[in-house]
Amino acid sequence: MGKRKDSIEFDKDQIVMARRLDQSISKTAALVGCSRSAVVSNYQKGWPVSSDSTDETKMGAFLDKPKMEKFNEHGEGNGVRYGLSSMQGWRVEMEDAHTAVIGLPHGLNTWAFFAVYDGHAGSQVARYCCEHLLEHITSNPDFSGGGPGGGSEVSHPEPSVESVKNGIRTGFLQIDEHMRAMSERKHSADRSGSTAVGIMISPSHFYFINCGDSRALLSRGGRVHFFTQDHKPNNPLEKERIQNAGGAVMIQRVNGSLAVSRALGDFDYKCVHGKGPTEQLVSPEPEVYEIERSDAEDEFVVLACDGIWDVMTNEELCDYVRSRLEVTEDLETVCNEIVDTCLYKGSRDNMSVVLVCFPGAPKINPEAVKREAELDKYLQNKVEGGASKKANK
Template identity: 55%
Template sequence: MPQVSAFVRHLVKETERVIGAWFRGGEEEEEAEAAAIALEQPVTTMERDHGAANGLRFGLAAMQGWRPEMEDAHTVVPSLPGALRPWAFFAVFDGHGGAKVARYCARHLLPHVTGSLDLRPPAALSVEDVKRGVRAGFLRLDRRMHKLWRPAGGDRSGSTAVAVAVSPRHLFFINCGDSRAVLCRGGGACFYTQDHKPFLPREQQRIQRAGGTVTLQRVNGSLAVSRALGDFGFKGAPGRGQTEQLVSPEPEVYEMERSDADQFVVLACDGVWDSVGSEELCRFVHSRLLLTRDLEAVCSQVINVCLHKGSRDNMSIILVCFPGAPCVSEEALQREAQLDAIIEEKVQENFKRQLDEGEPNLFYLMQDLSEEEIPDLPPGGGLYSKRELITSIYNKLKDEHRAVSSRDSDESR
């Protein structure tokens, strides 16, 4: 069933995109849409990083995937400078229509936010002070970009933003757009941000008051998010304030007190969330943390799972682990080794059966395996999380078969 759900999500998204291009009309826009569909092969090289400070560990991974350009960007600061040293800040920016806004935000959003906070000791900052500072920082940054680029004819790109600011006592989840943050506490997803989609009642009301429409679940039939930084072509409604435009740069800020039960936070762009749900991803990450402390590797596995599930977008993910994160378990390692052995045996059996019937084929092998009951597959990842292992075993068997066939052919001569 998860395979069907992922397929349906992608089918709906691509159908909306194609119909949206037809609805808007214009050869230039249609050509731009067509160019953005996909490359012939995905770019699977990953940017990876990790670090630790303030009792936190983080890992990240980012992949261009099927898109012609990498439009995602990120910010990782596990210890802020100056008086805010006990604080940390992590953010993912998902660009659209180009990478300019996302990259600018990755460099400049945090200084705009911290510059908006009152210049007093961090301990004296109230929750409301922080929320006001974050909101002011977003709006100031958006105005700054508009002022910088308007004389040159503007820039058509935009970017969503999702972030978490970690203080000694609180977690501040910051969201503008349809990227998402999820908190895993006590073994499950206890909180996640709400995607800003044009069809949500409060978003639709603002869009309509600004003179726009929500068509095909998009702003004016074009943009799939209702809040973003940049996108200045959607921010010129006369008589409307900065946060009352078709697309608003105003973030939502959610505050939670930290708990000893906090395990990890995941920040990711919609290229990840289009392929896996919040609960699914928490379960998968939890299961991987029982096997390794390498957070880069865990993030890379998430992206590979999403790629194999069919994500056609750029993908970026940041994993932030708290002291209460799952630890490597000998029992989990043994269980995983047993699972890998079972999979290897099944691949060998299937490969032999395909040889008897004709030419081996990896696609059909994966299809056959997906129909089998394989116990202890990683929750939330399933067989997709074992695609690399299956491919490696399959290629090894194919190479061995070719070598034997070549040797037999030489001997027959």
């Protein structure tokens, strides 16, 4: 039996809402006389749209309505442009953090570094890492940024690939040990931890960095060329390390509790005597992948926490970003649309995404812009029609 026509139109509505949710929420809220939060609840859960209370009752680890205010940032330099967006969403606390730096210290003026940190059990570790991890990486001798302590501000040869990879690894281990020492000195009760996913960009290479279950992907030549691997407790190598440290993987979690097998912080899982820092139940060691740059084909890199990846596949997000770059050059807008789309698709977590574009990224396409205008008009007509029906009841 074929679909009814009104059923097909409803599906088209859903697609349009997902693509243009941020713009349509305000229109809908104004027309039906309620808050933006109520509109999102209606789209996502099928609840009736009505005026909602300002009370933010906590429902376990979640609020009764999402916090949709976004933090945005953008910049450009060294041949790259970036935009980012983060939203607390349904979670009681915002535990994500990020780093975006073009022109690195210690003479690495032509380099850049971007990272997303997804905190858990608190935001302290994520916040500390976003402010200090880069310095721990570039200033340690293993990084060999050019001279003692990682280099000076004068010109120097680019560090070797192996030096950069070793320096990144050393930087992660150093900052983890530094945070542990600070916690012990202060007798802190903080038990938070954080994943970290990032990219260090040199003139010749991309260095993808991952510790945990946030993820990065590279779009090259119109498709997903590379993506990092999530560190989950049920991965065979991760599970072997956990078991060798006397732990167990239950319900796909470390000792039935923690859903990631590598992270910064989480010191309750790093106290097995006789085991080194990378042999503990939870390891702070990142995986680092180097990829030679291709100026002709490199399009963009996406860094995002699992609040994004829980509801979008690598290919879906890559295709979505490419389609949006054909209608706007505003990278903040693209990131906002990603976050709103993931909220609409059911993500209940904090959400953070960083989009880094290169000269080969998709350009404005007049045909795509025309189709976008038609979708906007269609959406506006549907919203106004719905409001008229409501008023006439």
